[in-house]
Amino acid sequence: MTLQDILMPDCTFCAISGSSKKRVLDKICTVAANKIVEHSAYELLESLIAREKLGSTGIGNGIAIPHGRLPNAKSVVAVIVTTDIPVNFDAIDNKPVDIFIALFVPEDACKEHLTTLQSIAKLFSDKHIAKQVRKCQSNEALFNLIQENSH
Template identity: 65%
Template sequence: MKLQNILTLDCTVCAVPAGSKKRILEKISAVAAVKMTDFSQFELLESLMNREKMGSTGIGNGIAIPHGRLVNAKHPVAVLLTTQEPIPFDAIDNRPVDIFVALFVPEDCCKDHLSTLQSIAKLFSNKQTTKQVRKCLNDQELFQLVSQMD
């Protein structure tokens, strides 16, 4: 599944102030909690933190794809955030991160989940794409940009 098929404007946030890994994961969980009313912000944060304990989801070049699996989730939800300043995130290249594409997925959709992660990684491996994302000035502009990507 492609990011464009699951990302919504209300889950797209540009230029978030965040100074730490925990703060950005809290912000991602807060944004997702509005959309995923069957789950508390704490449950969403816990799913992300559990995944981060296995290893950082920072894939390099200032990008991270935090993700969590949720029992009884009905459908996947994506959250796209950019930060005002890059933050330390223990990424594989040790560079700070300023683009976060988070996924919350039903626990029983492992195959779909992996293909979605691959699709996101491929989309953001393009340096031109990340340059454009970093230039976005507001939520609408960021959402429109990603919606039109192939």
């Protein structure tokens, strides 16, 4: 499954104000909670924080892929957010992050989850894509850019 398969326009946000890692994750979880009725925004945040405790999901070059597994969830939900200014995220290269691609997956969908993470990492390993994402001025432009760049 690719990001293009699961990303919805109402889960795409461009240049939000995010002053900290927790604030950005809070925003992501608030958005995702509208799609995942089985879980509250707080439960979604707990799943992301539990994963971050295992090691940062900041993959470098200003990009993070926070993700959490959810018991009783029915489908995969993706949320993409860019921030107006990069925030400290304890990324592997110690650089702040301004592109967040969050995934919430059913606990029993491990194989699909790994495939989706790989496709996201591959898409964003293209520095040209990341540069274009940072230039987006609207949620719609960001969503369309992701859809046009499926691998």
